[in-house]
Amino acid sequence: MNPSPRLRxxxxxxxxxxxxxIVLVEPFRRFSASPSLPGLISELQWSAIIIAFAVVGGIILARHPGxxxxxFMLILPIGLAAGLILEAIVSAIPNGVTALxxxxxxxxxxxxWSWWFxxxxxxxxALYFPTGELLSRGWRWGxxxxxxxFGAFHIVALLAAEWSELDGTRSWPGPFPLLSEEQIEPLVIVMGILLLTSIALAVMSMIARYRRAELVERAQIRWLMFFFALFFGVYLITFFSPDEYRQRWLVDAAMTLSIIGIPLSIGFAILRYRLYQIDVAINRSLVLGVVIIVLAIPFAAAFFGVRALLAGMLEPQHDTMVVAFSTLAAGLLFNPTYRxxxxxxxxxxxxxxxxLLDLDVSQKAPDTGARGHHTGQTLGKYKLxxxxxxxxxxEVYRASDNGNTLAVKILPGSAVDLPEHLARFSREARLTLSLQHPNIVRMLDYGEDAGTAFMAMEYVEGDNLTARLHADGPLSLEETRAVIRQVAAALDYAHQxxxxxxxxxxxxxxxxxxxDGGTDAVLMDFGVAKVKESRSMLTGTGMVxxxxxxxxxQIRESTAVDARADVYALGLVAYEMxxxxxxxxxxxxxxxxxHLTQPPPDIxxxxPGIPAAAAEAILLALAKDPAERFDSAGAFASALG
Structure with missing residues (x-):
């Protein structure tokens, strides 16, 4: 049974x-057992590698299960994190023990053998990026x-006569001592050739995919190829260097950056080229990275400070208590640091x-229902x-006044006490009263009764465009043109x-x-309208x-918007219709x-039956740069046909 998306x-x-x-705590545990600042830095470099793969891989699987x-990206962090835990268990084996x-x-x-991960x-x-499929069946040889x-390495290791720790300081007789070191060496060479062959085939596959790819896929592959080349270049330099040069900090740093570049290049492809349609993934990864870096400071301060204060009171093996306290201190700071x-x-x-926290809250779907809190009440002369x-x-209610049906919009009680909301509500009422156009909802009255602000407007009999699209699906080009012309006329009037x-x-x-059976489009809700030339912003930097x-x-700076922001939105409405x-x-x-980065889609x-001129008009209305759009809604409606 597959888990639900939320559980997953x-x-x-x-x-x-x-x-x-695990990968943040383990380096400090090892440092407490054997203090060495270069060793701690080296451990934290590997921690950064593991975290980069874990975060990007987790985001991809959360959005696209399977x-x-x-x-593949989670194989590395899971294997290396498990290796760290088991390595700690091995280090705890007492000296002199021969039977494990x-x-x-x-x-x-x-x-x-955790380095295999x-x-x-x-x-x-390399074989599967970016589509998640092999280029062809022939590449299965890779x-x-x-x-x-992979399998042969582990089988040979299992049959070795002697097993040793990762650093080679201690060894034990193997449980199945069938192969001596002299017998293992030629097998390792053969297995190394197989490994290099698989790597060569993966690189050749990536090159072949690049040559066949379209522009976007080429851009995705190019960045991954760059960091793969950097990684294997640094690896070969490190592998063939004399031992006394292998651990230089510059080589270590280059290796770390080249490996981290692999998940980051995939992340860059996600953000810049919309791989898997999770542009937001890198944004969240950046936030998490900042949080980790910032929280590392109080964690380290608490770790070294408490350890120094309790230096004579705790045995070295009890430093786990210090790590736990440091983790708790960092955890208490997580929420404010995240915000x-x-x-x-x-x-x-x-x-x-x-x-993005403001965005998630502001875009929640509105509630609707047959009865509301004010149903049956009277505001002024209006029965709700x-x-x-x-x-x-x-909240908008159907209301009556002397037998006439109208709509009454009231400011909810939770918003009345907020001056910003009350000012915006009153502003909408005054603004709409000043607009008199057949395609703009007509304001009749506004006021306040017993602490409840309200506005009365004409009741428009019919459905909104959302309901129409849900019920009937796409509209014809002629219907779309008729609605867009009327809304554009209303917008041009409002802009003027x-x-x-x-x-x-x-x-x-x-x-x-x-x-006569026809349909009139009526533009509603001027609650977030902006007055031209006005620099006052009732909404500050909040989501509107x-x-x-x-x-x-409008996403970047709401005070900079002009009529072309409405043209952009009208283009999106036309596309959806x-x-x-x-x-x-x-x-x-x-x-x-x-909206910020993805080119507008072609309707x-x-x-396919949409005329080229109409499709081009929509693309022009959806240009990212306002200077490239139509100057007015009417110009867009005319270009649409």
Whole structure:
């Protein structure tokens, strides 16, 4: 039985978290047993490698279960983290012991060969990247050579007459002493040739894939090839260098950076070229990296400080208590550090005007229902009936006044006490009162009754565009053109009157039936509209609008938006009307990064019958640079046909 997506993500988070904890704590445990600053630095370099593979691999598997690239990337951190634990168990075996228990034998065997988990994933990633499939069936020989070498190495190790620790300081008789060291040497050479053959085939596969690939896939492969070449170059230099030069800090640092570059290059492909459609993955990895780096400071301070204070009171083997205390101190700082890191990366590094935590909260689906808290009450002269809709900035009720049906929008009680929300609500009422256009909802009245702010507007009989698309699917080109023309006329009027809507979306477009059977589009909800030339921002740097239809410049700096932000949103509405689905799909964070970096999709990929001129008009409306879009909504509607 497959686990639910939520359970799967929880399990992956626990796995990655456990790996990170192990590889951060183990170096300090070893340092406490044998203090050596160069040794600690070397251990932390390997910790960085393991964490990089664990985080990127975990993110890929969380988004795409069963994706081979994610599985291959987790092989390295799982194997090396397990090797660290078993190596600690081996180091605890008393000197002089000659007969090991089965579990101790397993610990010696696994920890001695755990370096294989550094080598094993690399040919696999090269063979399968970026599609998760082999280029062709013939490249399976690379897998055959790799796993034959992997299996043979471990079988030979199992049959060796003598087993030793990873550092070679101690040894024990093997449980199955069938092969002497002289017999093993030629077998190791053969297995090494098999391993090198598998690596060569993986590199050749990557080169062949690169030559056949399209532009985007070539860009993905190019970065991975660069770091693979860097890694194997540094590895060969280290391998063939004399022993006295192998541990130089420069070589160690170059090796670490080249290995870390492999998951980071995959991450770069994800962010820059939309691999697996998880652009947000690298953003979260950066936040996690900042958190780890920052928390390492109080962890190290607590570790060395407490250890120094208790230097005469604790035996060296009790330093585990010091590690536990340091971990607790760092854990208590995790939440404030995470919030600070999230703001640092989102606002400073990416230049966004809100962080992804704000985004997730602001994009929650509104509640709707037949009855609301105010159903049956009277506000001013308006009797409230069923609830039509509910969101963060208001509840809309069907209401009556002397037999006339209208809609009444009220500010929820939780928002009345916030001056910013009350000011925005009153501003929407005044703004909408000043706009008189057949395709803009007509404001009738606004006021306050017993502490409840409300506005009364005409009741538009019909469905909004979202409901229409859900019920009927894609609309015809003629229907789309008719709706876009009317909304564009409303927007041009609002823009000429000095207002930018900033929240154009299908849910804010009502479709009112006329007596002659036709349909009028009516633009609703000027709650987040911006007054031209105004520098006052009621919303500060908070999240305003709907991310699915938000222009890139509105994501980065809301005070810089003009009428072309509404043109961008109208282009997205037109695309959705014709395609029956949004242009950009995913979580709010994914969609945000798509607005910022992903080229707009061509509607003809889903609807080949759309004329080239109409498709080109939509692409132009969705240009990332406002200067490349239409200057007005009317110009876009005319180009659409």
């Amino acid at each position: 993500k929880i399990l992956l988070n626990l796995l990655v978290g456990a790996i990170i904890l 994706q081979r690239i994610g599985v 228990t089965p579990f101790q034998y397993f610990a010696v065997w696994f920890s001695s 550094l080598i094993l994933p690399l040919p696999l990633i 897998l055959v050579c790799l796993f034959t070498a 600070w890191a999230r703001d640092l990366i989102d606002r400073r590094f990416y230049g966004l005007r809100f962080n 009936h069923d609830l039509l809709g509910k969101g963060g900035m208001g 009157s000095g207002f930018i809507h900033r929240d154009i979306k299908p849910g804010n477009i009502m479709l009112r039936k006329r007596a 609008g709907t991310i699915d239809y938000m222009a890139p410049e 014709l395609a029956g689905q949004p242009a950009f799909k995913g979580s709010p964070a994914q969609v945000m990064f798509m 003809r990929a889903l609807q």
